Amino acid sequence: MVLQGFDLEGQVIRPPAEAESILLQVTLGCSHNACAFCPAYKGKRFGFKAPARVAAALSAAAQDYPEVRRVFLCDGDALVMPQDRLEALLADIRQRLPRVTRIASYASAKALSFKTEAQLARLRELGLSTVYLGLESGSDAVLTAMNKWGDVAEHLRQAAKAKAAGLKLSVTVLLGLAGVDELAAQEHAQATGRALSAMDPEQAAALALMVVPGTPLYDRQQRGEFAPQNDAGLLRELYWLLEATNLTRGQFFSNHASNPLRLHLRLPREKAAGLEAVRAALAGEATLVPQAYRRL
Numbered sequence: 244m245v246l247q248g249f250d251l252e253g254q255v256i257r258p259p260a261e262a263e264s265i266l267l268q269v270t271l272g273c274s275h276n277a278c279a280f281c282p283a284y285k286g287k288r289f290g291f292k293a294p295a296r297v298a299a300a301l302s303a304a305a306q307d308y309p310e311v312r313r314v315f316l317c318d319g320d321a322l323v324m325p326q327d328r329l330e331a332l333l334a335d336i337r338q339r340l341p342r343v344t345r346i347a348s349y350a351s352a353k354a355l356s357f358k359t360e361a362q363l364a365r366l367r368e369l370g371l372s373t374v375y376l377g378l379e380s381g382s383d384a385v386l387t388a389m390n391k392w393g394d395v396a397e398h399l400r401q402a403a404k405a406k407a408a409g410l411k412l413s414v415t416v417l418l419g420l421a422g423v424d425e426l427a428a429q430e431h432a433q434a435t436g437r438a439l440s441a442m443d444p445e446q447a448a449a450l451a452l453m454v455v456p457g458t459p460l461y462d463r464q465q466r467g468e469f470a471p472q473n474d475a476g477l478l479r480e481l482y483w484l485l486e487a488t489n490l491t492r493g494q495f496f497s498n499h500a501s502n503p504l505r506l507h508l509r510l511p512r513e514k515a516a517g518l519e520a521v522r523a524a525l526a527g528e529a530t531l532v533p534q535a536y537r538r539l
């Protein structure tokens with residue numbers, strides 16, 4: 244069953260794993276909105292959605308889907324809302340949708356940096372269970388080049404705080420973000436694997452970069468300043484990334500629609516099988532998802 248939201252404004256994005264969640268839009272856009280590769284909220288001015296509109300959407304959800312178990316808070320940066328508003332929102336969700344067992348949200352390192360561990364633990368008590376953090380790269384050089392908020396150390400600090408508060412952590416990284424240069428790509432992939440290992444999230448998802456018109460990265464590409472990675476390069480990065488990723492007990496995905504090779508692995512158990520699948524793909528022994536079927 245694929246659910247949806249109510250009174251959604253503009254383009255709304257959710258992680259693939261939230262396909263069965265009610266989408267509850269509480270903020271508009273992203274408070275950073277400056278990552279060079281990101282087309283998500285260009286042209287959407289960041290703001291908090293009026294509480295009356297959020298309450299009306301929640302009422303509509305309660306009427307149409309009283310049995311719903313999952314809610315996803317949109318847009319890109321819901322946790323940047325002030326603590327008192329977030330606490331009131333979570334309490335309201337619990338009251339109006341009593342069957343909900345899982346509330347999730349994107350959480351940028353910036354948004355997490357505004358919250359103490361105790362505040363995050365309070366949000367956990369009130370029902371927030373999972374946060375999706377975009378690390379993108381474990382290389383400071385790549386994060387700087389992509390105008391990402393915060394360096395790798397900052398992302399590690401915020402991830403550790405979220406985990407210590409009891410939140411389930413899902414971390415997203417981007418293959419291809421260092422461009423086509425092989426040495427830079429290897430450094431990006433291996434550093435990203437090391438950062439994922441340090442974060443040790445319950446879920447790690449590798450997406451493949453798609454350079455989208457309207458983004459600063461697209462303009463760089465047009466000027467010849469950025470050359471996107473090809474399929475063989477993306478596979479090599481996936482291999483280096485997986486090789487350097489050691490999770491205590493977690494899932495590793497490359498099953499987003501942007502990926503040429505889709506994997507869903509339980510680590511550490513299936514790491515060797517995953518590496519073998521990538522090796523086979525690099526050797527031409529596996530069918531890749533055609534470019535035409537890939538999307539963000």
Ligand code: SF4
Nearest residue numbers: 273276277278281319
């Ligand atoms: S923080 Fe996330 S949503 Fe915001 S611009 Fe960067 S990638 Fe896009």
